[in-house]
Every structure is written in C-alpha cells, then in structure tokens.
Amino acid sequence: MCGIAGFHHAALPGEDYPALIQGMLGAIAHRGPDATGHVLTPGSALGSTRLAIIDIEAGVQPLSDPSGRYWLCYNGEIYNYLELRAELEAAGCSFQTHSDTEVLLQAWLHWGPDCLPRLNGGFAFALLDRESDELILARDPWGKRPLFYAPHGQGLVFASEMKAFLALPGFSFEHDPEQLASIVAVWTPLPEQTGFRHIHNLPVGSWMRVRGQERRITPYTQLDFQARTRVDSEAEALDLIRERLRQSVALRLRSDVEVGVYLSGGVDSAVVALLARELSAHPLSTFSVEFADPQYDESAQQREMAALLGSRHHPLSIRHADIVEHFPAAAWHAEIPAFRSAFVPMYLLSRQTRAAGIKVVLSGEGADEAFLGYDLFKETLLRREWAAMDEQRRQACLARLYPHLGHYGSQDLAALTGLYQQFAEERLPGLFSHELRFQNGRFSARLIKGGGDPFQAVSALVAAAPGYDAMSPVQRAQWLEFRTLLAGYLLSTQGERMSLAHGVENRCPFLDPAVVELAAAVNLRFDDGMEEKRLLRQAFREQLPDSILHKRKFPYRAPDSAAFADCRPDYLDALLSADELAKIPFLDGKFVAALSRKIMNTPAPEISTKENQAFIFLLSIALQHRYFVQRAAPPVAPTVSPLGRAVDLRPR
C-alpha cells in the first residue's frame, strides 16, 4: 500500500520539480511511511510513498521496464498477482523482482488496458510512457483506492489524497456548492465528486489517458449483477459461498507481513475472521472498537468471537470525548464531508493497529451490498408491492421488517404505514429505492445556499449508467449502494482514509469479483429477501455462535451530535461564531444558526437522525473549509518518510 502523486505538463517551474514532488509526497507520507521515491522527466513527475508489504526489499517505486520507457507508481495490491505472473511468464515475460508492482507493469505492457479487468485487487496507479509522453491513470472497480486529479495549466496534477495539492504553489481549493448540495443530500459524493471545484476523483472501474491537453476516461468494467454462475439449489449456493469466500480470504492473506482482522461484532467480519484463522499460519490478531455508550456497543459479540477464534484481541474503548477530540484530525484525513461520526473511531483503531505492529487488516465491507444486508433492500421490496397489498398484509410486513416497533405500540406502526404510503410510487426517476433516504437528505441540503437541485447529479448518473434501466428495483438499489455509500463513505472516509492515516492497509474479501458475481446469482433465488443475508448466515451457521448468527443487522454507528453538545470543543467556533461562519459564504446562515442552536440546547433523544446527519455534515464542511480553503494549519503533525529512490531523467 502506498500513496502516489505527480504532475504532467502542469504550470510548474522545472527547477522546482524535486521539491514539488517531495512536497506532495510529504503531505501523504502517512499512507506509506517506509520510503518515498520519484522519477522526474521533462514536464512530468511521478512519485510514491510506500508501505512495504510484498517483496519488501525489491519492491521500490517508481518502477520502470528495462528500457526505461515506462515508469509506474502504484498504490494498492493485486491479490492474484502470482497467477497473472505465471500467465505472463508463459507468454515470455521475464521478471526482476517478486513484487506485484512489476506484475502490474508487465501486465500493462503485455495486454494494455485489457489487463485491467484481469486485476483482482484494490489499486490506483499512474504510468508514464516517456516515448509518447502519455500518462495513464487507473482505479480499481470498487473504489478501494482513491485517485484525485485536477487540471493545472496545460496539464494536470494527481494524487491519492487531495491534501497533496496544498504543496503546489498557487493551487487554491474552493468548495463547490452544487457538489456539496448533492453530497449532503445523497449522503456521499458521486463517483467523480470531491466537493471541491475543479478537483475530480477518477471514477471507479475507469482509466484515463492523458495526452497533452486531451483527457479521455474509459470505464473498463460494469456493475451489472448478471448471474454468470449456474446454481440449481440452495445447498449448492451455500457450498459456493463457502468456497469462493475461502478462496478470496486466501488471496488476501498473501503478504510478507502479518495480516490482522477488524471484528465489528457482526456476521460479515466474523466470517472473514473464521476463514482467516483457518488459512493463517500464525495466531490471528483481531481489533475492535468498543463504545462506552451501550447503545452503540457490540463488545459482547466481538469478545465472544475473539474467544472462539483464540485470537490476540485488541479492543479499543471509545468515549464521547475521544470522538470530539479527534474529529478535526479525522475530518482532515477524510477531506470530504461525512454524514456521521463513525469514521473517527476507525481513525483511532488504525492507530492502535499500527502500534500493535500490524499493517494489513481484513474487514467485512462489501457483504451488505453484495448479499443484501441493508433494510433499504427490504424496504424497496416492500414499497414496490405496497399498492397491491391490503392493510393487513402491509401491517404484517412492516412488523416483520421492523420487529423493534412492537415495543412502541400500534400507533408507531400506523405512522410508519403513513410514511410508506407517501413513498409507494417512484417520484425521482430511477431512484425509487433511495427516495426515503434522499428525502431526508433534502434537510441537509438546506445547509447549502445556491446548491440547486441536489438530486440532479445522481439522476444524471443513473440515467447514463449502462444497463441500469434493465435492472430490478433491488439491483438498482445495490448499484446505488456500491457507487455511493460503499465507495463514497464506507471504503473511503470510514475505510482506507482512516486506516492509511496510520499506515494500515485494509482488504475486503467480500469485494472479490467472484464473490460479488456469485451473490448476484443466488440473491432472492431461495428466499424472499426479508431476512438479511440469509444465505451467508446459512453458509456459516455451523461455525458461528448463535449470538452473532441471529443478531439483527446492527449498523456500525458512533455518538453523533450529542457528543459535541456535551463536550463543546473550541473548534465549534467554526459554527457558533458569526465571524467564523461568515468565512463560508455558501452556508445558509439562518438555517445553520437554527440547527446549531437546536443541537446545543436540546436533549439528545429529541434530536432526529436527519438533524444529527446535517450537523455532522456541517461540522466537517466547516473544518475542511478551514484546513483546505482557508489554509489553516492542519490538526495533525506531518509524517516523514525517508527518500528511497530519486531518478532524474531530465536533460542536464
């Protein structure tokens, strides 16, 4: 794992190239504290800051082919690199190292962009062809690794994290109200969005060819949920689930350093941990977030699972005050506004993981999207049939979907019925599954002045998505989850941005192409979808404890606005001081003041989910504005990564 950065024909003075590329890499050195390296050519610089995991001695970057024509800087892991290497060797390629970086370089030279669909992994890379002066940027299909770019002069600049651009003289950050309105309404950025004007995220599953001022982005894979595996029975489905997940975990245990597991207390990470223990040569290290606040805590299940695994378990206890203290640092690393505070504990968990000597972890992300783990999928199924149901059936379905409602009495069930009535028909074309969520998002969109229609961008995204029209309502819901919440928050803000803040690489066995494809082939084939991830649970029912097997989906959450109202940290002046607030011209001052007043003065149980979300969005926007737009000093000390390789190919 690494961070990469560079520029290509940007308006930057040639004599400053070494300092500029080192400055960019220094800003993201937390991603790869083991060594930095760069190559300079006339008009270009590419560099990486490396977290050494495979072929620690020989895998230095940037890497070139023997002729010195092609130079590669690469961030991520190609889990099937041994198989690809064997194919390439059979085709006559020879290798100098044992690293996956060299496999990627040779794969590109041998297959060109056709190599991309063959790569099973999480990656982003930059490859320079010195002869044609072309730059290639590419990104994995899920959004495991980021790659941001921005036009600069006649060329562009790129980096794994936008903070690298702060090192470039004259580069200014400016929030884009239209993007922000979309982000807060949808909960996450869309594939190209960053929240900042003129800065783009390379869309997942795409590559870009840069030649002069010409930039062409080409998708190399589609998320189509086509069932390519024939499955005739539930028993066969369960066998295949076990087999493919086992294979996926085995691939992700390939590492020259120890691989740990994040245990959430839910079924997904428990499955990953079971398989990792079975396949590991050493005792497993596991890591978990525990909350002092019992409404968020899952430590009982985590500890039970750790005991079952016999792992060296490292629980990290989180209090309200920890969230408040570290929110600015986590928001700095996240760079993009967030709708909940749950990424902050993950920032602290990766610090603890690294301190325990572990720099690679497996986690359960992707299972909910692939195997239908969210209530949203069940709600979509129910709303789709709503109009055709009689009152009795509706009530029965709601009671099954929301068993906890029984505690509150029939009036609440009636209220929920009223809500479903409002959302039984599609209002936003193509977005039926997410309309309940998006309607609540409208509340957060009120934060932003001049944001326009906050759903215009997501409507355009699905309208342009190949094959989207032909998908079922649930598949569309999955597509949206993969492209928004998973890539835009779970894998990024809560995932790799937090883990790499402390040089820890996360790997997700559920995001293996063979696993996702299998899930598409078996979902809703052997049940009605109203019991979340039923097949996955069934597949591992013999090995998992009942407390985890039968636990209802418990969304990983952390204390939200109440923590800030309790602790009142100094940095809340960004919201509570009229002078500070005035520095952010696109915020609706009246609404912000009303929201802040309510959050600060209202007992936590009376704060609604949407108010919590709007407040966390507001706070992260205000702090990110402070660090990126106003250029206040970052809330974390810079990491230093030693210079390992410097190649200057410019004429003397």
Place this chain on the structure above:
Amino acid sequence: MSDKIRDYIEQQFLIQFDEDFPENTDLFKEGVMDSFGYVQLCRFLEKEFGFRFTEQEMTGNILTSLSRIRAYVQQKTAQGAGGPGAI
C-alpha cells in the same frame, strides 16, 4: 390552535413559514418531515388536542402540510373530540 401547530412545526423542523415557504408546502416533499418527525408531530397533535388518530387517518395523506394539518385538526375538534388541549 393555528399558532401552536405552526410554532411546533417551525421549532421542530427548523423552518419559518413565509411567502417563500407557504403553509401549504408539502413537508415530506421538501425534506422537512421524516419518519421520526412524523411520529413526533402525531404525538404532539394527539396530546395537544385530545384525540387519537386512527391508523387509516395516519395513512391517508393528511399530515403533509401545515394547512392540511390545521384543517384536519379543526375538523376533529369540531366533531367534539375534546380533551385537555381542546379549544
């Protein structure tokens, strides 16, 4: 009655009714009301005006705007469903 309901909605949902946000605005469509707020509003009206919504009433697109809520509450209280907060 009108001001009580209006005040409640303005305070709970952080809005201000005016010419830009008239009383007949659909609170669901504007993202002002969510499931949590809907339940709270129902409870407030029941407590304040001393009646109970039937399930059918709660599902019948009644509580979507201030003007519709107000008309409905007037109708309910006129039917003699008086209580502690009745006028």
